[in-house]
Amino acid sequence: MESSKTAAWILAPLVFMSLALPVRAEDDAPVVVRFEDRRFEPAELVVPAGAPLRLRVVNSTNEAVEFESFELNRERVVQPGHEIVVYLPALAPGTYTFFDDFHKNAGEGRITAR
Amino acid sequence: MRRKLLAAVFLGVAAAQTVRFERSNPPPTGTVQAPATIDAALRGACYDCHSNETRWPWYSAVAPASWLVHRDVVEGRRRLNFSSWADYALDCGTLVQKLEHLRQRVAAGDMAPWYYRALHPTARWTAAERNEFLHWVDAELAASSPDCRER
Numbered sequence: 001m002e003s004s005k006t007a008a009w010i011l012a013p014l015v016f017m018s019l020a021l022p023v024r025a026e027d028d029a030p031v032v033v034r035f036e037d038r039r040f041e042p043a044e045l046v047v048p049a050g051a052p053l054r055l056r057v058v059n060s061t062n063e064a065v066e067f068e069s070f071e072l073n074r075e076r077v078v079q080p081g082h083e084i085v086v087y088l089p090a091l092a093p094g095t096y097t098f099f100d101d102f103h104k105n106a107g108e109g110r111i112t113a114r
Numbered sequence: 115m116r117r118k119l120l121a122a123v124f125l126g127v128a129a130a131q132t133v134r135f136e137r138s139n140p141p142p143t144g145t146v147q148a149p150a151t152i153d154a155a156l157r158g159a160c161y162d163c164h165s166n167e168t169r170w171p172w173y174s175a176v177a178p179a180s181w182l183v184h185r186d187v188v189e190g191r192r193r194l195n196f197s198s199w200a201d202y203a204l205d206c207g208t209l210v211q212k213l214e215h216l217r218q219r220v221a222a223g224d225m226a227p228w229y230y231r232a233l234h235p236t237a238r239w240t241a242a243e244r245n246e247f248l249h250w251v252d253a254e255l256a257a258s259s260p261d262c263r264e265r
Contacts, residue, residue: 070192073201074208087205 030054030085033109035065035078035100040109049093049113058083065106069098072111130177135184137170144200152250155243156196158236159226163190166197186230206262210255217251220244 031053034041038061047053057067059078067086068075078084091113100106142165148156162168163186174183194212202209219225221244226237239247 073195073198074205075211076205076207077211084207086207089201089204 030056032056032058034058034060035067035106036060038100038103038105039107040098040100042109043107044110044112046112046114047091050090052090053088055086055088055111056083057086064102066101067098068101069096069111071096072098074098075101127177133177133181134175135180137168137174137184139168140166140197142166142197144198144203146196146199148250152247155239155247159230159234159239160237161196162234163187163230164194164196166191166195186227206258210258210262213251213255213258217248217255220251221248 031045031047033045033055035057045055057076057078059065059080059082062080064077064079066075066077067084072088072091074086074088076084076086091111093113096111096113097108098111099108145165146153146156157167168187171183173179194216199209202212216225226234231237
């Protein structure tokens with residue numbers, strides 16, 4: 001009985017700490033941005049600085065879009081109803097804009113690395 | 115009247131010199147690797163606007179020519195920068211798309227622009243040089259993974 005109480009005292013903080021730590025599976029999952037109604041949703045993505053990133057770009061419209069970012073050196077066409085994965089290196093803290101080069105009047109998006 | 119006109123032009127050109135742009139060459143982050151002949155062709159025809167190794171000519175310090183040169187370099191580096199090739203390669207879809215655009219523009223004779231070719235003999239490629247370049251682009255595209263071509 002005493003030993004199970006001791007084990008509980010040791011395990012409880014460990015369980016609590018493990019819940020507080022970031023989940024590795026979520027870290028590995030790509031960040032998703034969707035293009036719909038001539039804008040990116042969400043328009044701002046907050047990502048951790050200093051870690052490589054996969055960005056999944058989903059085109060929910062019936063027109064091709066071109067995901068482009070001058071700051072990130074990325075340029076990818078996404079066909080209607082398709083999605084792509086854009087690979088990004090570890091980003092320095094800061095804000096990086098992206099846009100649809102096929103629809104210049106569409107809203108810009110931002111990636112903020114913190 | 116003629117004197118006044120000349121004075122106005124002189125003052126206008128003098129005033130234009132106050133608007134200056136920085137002529138900088140940031141450090142390359144990973145330049146394109148190509149055979150020597152292709153590398154020389156790129157440097158002769160493309161690098162002034164599409165790399166961080168711009169050779170800034172004397173007139174790039176004199177307005178209004180400086181404004182045009184600055185615009186071409188900024189826009190050129192944004193669209194395709196041979197000094198950022200390693201960064202493009204981290205996302206092979208981007209690299210393939212850059213190569214496809216490059217092929218399209220060179221095959222159409224749009225690059226280098228006519229005004230640049232007029233001032234730079236090294237940018238006037240012969241048909242053989244153009245074909246050799248296009249073959250290199252095709253080889254690079256063929257070497258890329260099919261997964262990188264999502265169009």
